[in-house]
Amino acid sequence: MPPPDVTKTREVAVGSLNNPLKFLDQDYKTLHQSLLSKKMQFSDESFPANSSSIGKGLLSEKDLAQIKWKRPSEIVLYRACLVVDGVSRFDYAQGSKLGDCWFLASIGAVSTQTDIMDKVIPAEQSFSKGYAGIFHFRFWRFGKWIDVVIDDQLPTINDRLIFLSSKITTEFWPALLEKAYAKVCGSFADLHGGFVSEALIDFTGGVHMHFDLKEAPANLWNMMESAFKSKTLMGCSTPRGTTSQNTVLPNGIVEGHAYTVTGVYQVTTKDQPVRLVRMFNPWGKGEWTGNWSDRSPLWKTVAANDSKNCLSVADNGEFWMSMEDYTESFNTMDICSTSPDFLNGSSKCSWSSQYHIGQWTAETAGGIRTIWKNPQFRVRIEKPSEDCAGGESRENILVSLMQNQENRHRKQLPHLFIGFLVYEIPREIKDDGGKYSLSFFSQRKPVARTDMFANLREVMKFFDLEPGEYLIVPSTISPGEMASFVLSVFTKHQCKKTIVSI
Structure with missing residues (x-):
């Protein structure tokens, strides 16, 4: 669902992308300037560094007692950075304490689109020039864009982040983005469990299309190909198993888990076309092991150029599978775009x-x-x-x-x-x-x-x-x-x- 149509009279309307609502009436520029003038670091009383921001029922009493909230400069020996060499879906790894794979799968989709990430993470923020322990992020919520201010105090146990973190130890955009979204939703515990579509919409203000893959239209792969070529965001989920646990099946697929669709491609093998779908596991590891997986012998049956363009043998959570295996392994798919124009x-x-x-x-x-x-x-x-x-x-x-x-x-x-x-x-x-x-x-x-x-x-x-x-x-x-x-x-x-x- 989109924000209002942009016109001359609406470009500065409160709630538009150019003039987002100040979440909880916190003005980033005013707070930032005040902190700089006083040579202080921000402590956010509206989302304090204590158990109320963690939320109820997420962590054990033992874990809560061990938590220490630290700023990035207290976590890493070298200079902390917001972003290192650009934003990528391969940057981050999900924490073991929080089941927000739906949110992380959405980040995996959004991180491929620089124009969207630039909206969500406003420019001119860093841990060096103008640093005052304050950052801000933007989300679309119920018809309005909002600007969310946070401090950079993050929950740790034994100097390690307990929730989302970057694989690059000095990079902190994933952890701070997750904290900002947790603030919007009420607490980190409020992120536990959800749907990929919810975060995709909140990142883009876009139109959402939902598909039951067991009743998928015959032209679904064509729609996905059009969506991919138009840089439209796609995510999907697997059905739950007999328990609420994220059980890893023998074929590598995780039950009750959200994934990102990162590509579609058609190859020819034995004179027959095969439609492929590329998936990303937001855990940053753990992949499909069946046909067209990283080490599948089927890659030896396609043109060398196709293999070179598609195949990447690395346990980074990304893999290919056939469209048939995709619709068999996953039960729902969501497509989110600023417009359905890709269907034309x-x-x-x-x-x-x-x-x-x-x-x-x-x-x-x-x-x-x-x-x-x-x-x-x-x-x-x-x-x-x-x-x-x-x-x-x-x-x-x-x-x-x-x-x-x-x-x-x-x-x-x-x-x-x-x-x-x-x-x-x-x-x-x-x-x-x-x-x-x-x-x-x-x-x-x-x-x-x-x-x-x-x-x-x-x-x-x-x-x-x-x-x-x-x-x-x-x-x-x-x-x-x-x-x-x-x-x-x-x-x-x-x-x-x-x-x-x-």
């Missing part, structure tokens, strides 16, 4: 977006039983041109609904069961600017809807609508459930689209 078959066609921040209040939280009480949004779609009729997907509209219960701690409150329904508005019904009543809904069925109402942060659906006017109704499953939401609608450019709240 024509460069003359593009997608546009609009979004609306709304609420289910005591008056408008109708639930399914009283669907007409919910917020309503009208969308008009015109017949697309021939240029927009093709592409990797025939669908011409994507609707996304994200809930926000306004709680500081990500895991403190369970998500409501949410979804949306789409109704066609007959031409004979005149638009009087008001909400549609019970009689409208009792006489017709929705033409599209979410597959189910789910207790997720976001639900989305791709579908194809005939030209006409439609009513989108976001709803919780039960009446009286109150929360804020962000409704986003993406359509192909020639589809004249206007969202009107009624």
Whole structure:
């Protein structure tokens, strides 16, 4: 889900990328200048260096008693650096105390895109010039970009970082980025368990597409190839095993684990094309050992140039596998992009977006039983041109609904069961600017809807609508459930689209 469309009047709007909201009202520039003038190092009282920032239930009492919060200059003998020789997915390794592989898989995807990383990690920060123990990072949260200030005190045991760390001991961008996101979510414990899509959206403010790989469309690899060529972010997950543990299977795949999709490529072996997918394990080690793995003899059957371009024999967590093994080993995949333009078959066609921040209040939280009480949004779609009729997907509209219960701690409150329904508005019904009543809904069925109402942060659906006017109704499953939401609608450019709240 994207930030507002950038226009001259919105470039400086609060919550835009150029003027992000100051998270917890902390202004980085003001604090930084004050610290420099006083020759002090920052200590963040809003995310203090104590167990409250670790969170409840994550660490044992024994571990908590051993933690010492240290600044990077106290951890390494040589000069600490924010970034050493650029940002890379091979820089970091997941800590053993925190199950945030979903977040790290997202970093693996984002770290390949310099323009996105430059948004998330603002420039002119270092441990040398202007150093005052203060750093800041930017994330997209529920329709707004936010700027998050942190100090650089990190939890250690025996002088070793207990959470995310860099394989380069003097580099600290991974640990500080994780700390900033933990602050946004409430604590490090609030990062334990999640979905790749959540962090991908928070890094980009982009549109999210979710796929059940057991019901994947026939052209999924083509979509992935288009996404890769357009530098679109992709992540995926494996199903859980019989326990909650991340069990490593005999073939090297980890159960209940998130991975990054880092490439797609087609090779020819024995005169037959083979579609390959490149994966990255955010542990930074541990790889698939089946066909097309690093030491697979199948690499000897392809052209030398293909082998040279693809094969890298190193236990760095990255590996290739066939598309068939990919859909068999993984159960879900997420694609996140600032726009679904990569789905177009024509460069003359593009997608546009609009979004609306709304609420289910005591008056408008109708639930399914009283669907007409919910917020309503009208969308008009015109017949697309021939240029927009093709592409990797025939669908011409994507609707996304994200809930926000306004709680500081990500895991403190369970998500409501949410979804949306789409109704066609007959031409004979005149638009009087008001909400549609019970009689409208009792006489017709929705033409599209979410597959189910789910207790997720976001639900989305791709579908194809005939030209006409439609009513989108976001709803919780039960009446009286109150929360804020962000409704986003993406359509192909020639589809004249206007969202009107009624």
